[in-house]
Amino acid sequence: MSAATRAEESGTRSDIPPVEVDGVSVRFGAITALSEVSFTVLPGTIHAIIGPNGAGKSTMFNVLSGVYKAAEGEVRFGDARLDKMRPYQIAGIGVARAFQNIALSGTQSVAENLMLGRHHLTKAGFLAAGLRLPRATREGKRHGERVAEIADFLDLGDKLHTPVGVLSYGDQKRVEVARALCTEPRLLLLDEPVAGMNAEETDRMAAAILEIRSALGISVVLVEHDMGMVMSLADQVTVLDFGRRIADGTPAQVQTDPEVIRAYLGSGDEDSPSEAAAHHHPSDTPGATS
Numbered sequence: 148m149s150a151a152t153r154a155e156e157s158g159t160r161s162d163i164p165p166v167e168v169d170g171v172s173v174r175f176g177a178i179t180a181l182s183e184v185s186f187t188v189l190p191g192t193i194h195a196i197i198g199p200n201g202a203g204k205s206t207m208f209n210v211l212s213g214v215y216k217a218a219e220g221e222v223r224f225g226d227a228r229l230d231k232m233r234p235y236q237i238a239g240i241g242v243a244r245a246f247q248n249i250a251l252s253g254t255q256s257v258a259e260n261l262m263l264g265r266h267h268l269t270k271a272g273f274l275a276a277g278l279r280l281p282r283a284t285r286e287g288k289r290h291g292e293r294v295a296e297i298a299d300f301l302d303l304g305d306k307l308h309t310p311v312g313v314l315s316y317g318d319q320k321r322v323e324v325a326r327a328l329c330t331e332p333r334l335l336l337l338d339e340p341v342a343g344m345n346a347e348e349t350d351r352m353a354a355a356i357l358e359i360r361s362a363l364g365i366s367v368v369l370v371e372h373d374m375g376m377v378m379s380l381a382d383q384v385t386v387l388d389f390g391r392r393i394a395d396g397t398p399a400q401v402q403t404d405p406e407v408i409r410a411y412l413g414s415g416d417e418d419s420p421s422e423a424a425a426h427h428h429p430s431d432t433p434g435a436t437s
């Protein structure tokens with residue numbers, strides 16, 4: 148089943164446009180971190196960006212969230228040109244990111260941290276809220292309910308009043324995702340969501356990401372090093388190597404792509420695209436000479 152069909156069947160919201168990355172190059176002095184990279188994130192899909200160390204994944208993430216500017220190319224999200232916008236403007240049109248430059252407050256509760264994600268949605272303002280004016284109280288209640296819903300959604304319902312600092316690492320990472328979701332995004336950007344996690348925490352995060360796509364119908368872009376995670380999770384995968392796009396397709400397509408296998412083996416990276424691919428003899432590869 149194609150990613151688009153899957154998205155349609157899983158109830159993608161009608162207000163989610165594709166993300167079109169078109170010929171993006173980024174340079175840092177003499178280093179070309181990204182070279183004419185293009186790919187499309189279809190609405191309501193989980194799209195992974197993978198590649199060996201130094202491939203340009205973080206740079207791409209930072210371009211999507213507006214932290215880095217592209218020297219060439221365009222990034223479109225519907226009518227919006229993300230490549231021309233500042234990070235706060237990108238956040239303002241419903242693009243949320245987790246795990247970069249957003250620190251949680253360890254002494255505050257999960258609920259308080261999540262409420263921070265809703266500040267821009269609060270109409271009454273802090274003064275009215277502080278004075279407990281009726282409108283602010285009603286609004287506060289509504290936001291509180293939504294925060295509780297999102298916490299439940301990420302399996303944090305029983306930890307709403309726990310200070311974030313005492314939670315396990317896996318729980319804290321899910322609080323970060325929950326906080327991003329509290330902004331009610333149309334596109335969620337995740338930077339290495341399972342980095343440093345044990346197997347159980349990884350499974351829980353993967354389940355949460357799948358749930359986000361199917362229950363909320365939004366698009367998710369994730370930059371990831373953990374290949375196993377990507378293969379079981381993503382609808383579509385873009386593979387970068389030395390700043391170039393070397394493959395783009397379903398997980399099954401990219402993990403058998405000779406160039407992808409070469410890139411991972413050549414990099415000495417332990418995380419090969421798949422066990423099978425890693426042990427794939429070159430002569431088994433269509434078109435390869437042994």
Ligand SMILES: Nc1ncnc2c1ncn2[C@@H]1O[C@H](COP(=O)(O)OP(=O)(O)OP(=O)(O)O)[C@@H](O)[C@H]1O
Pocket residue numbers: 175178179180198199200201202203204205206207372
């Ligand atoms: N701020 C920067 N200044 C100079 N060079 C940079 C900067 N950020 C990235 N680079 C370079 O750009 C290239 C791509 O780096 P990037 O961090 O995007 O790769 P990555 O795929 O995320 O790698 P990793 O998996 O190791 O995090 C590398 O050669 C890196 O050294």
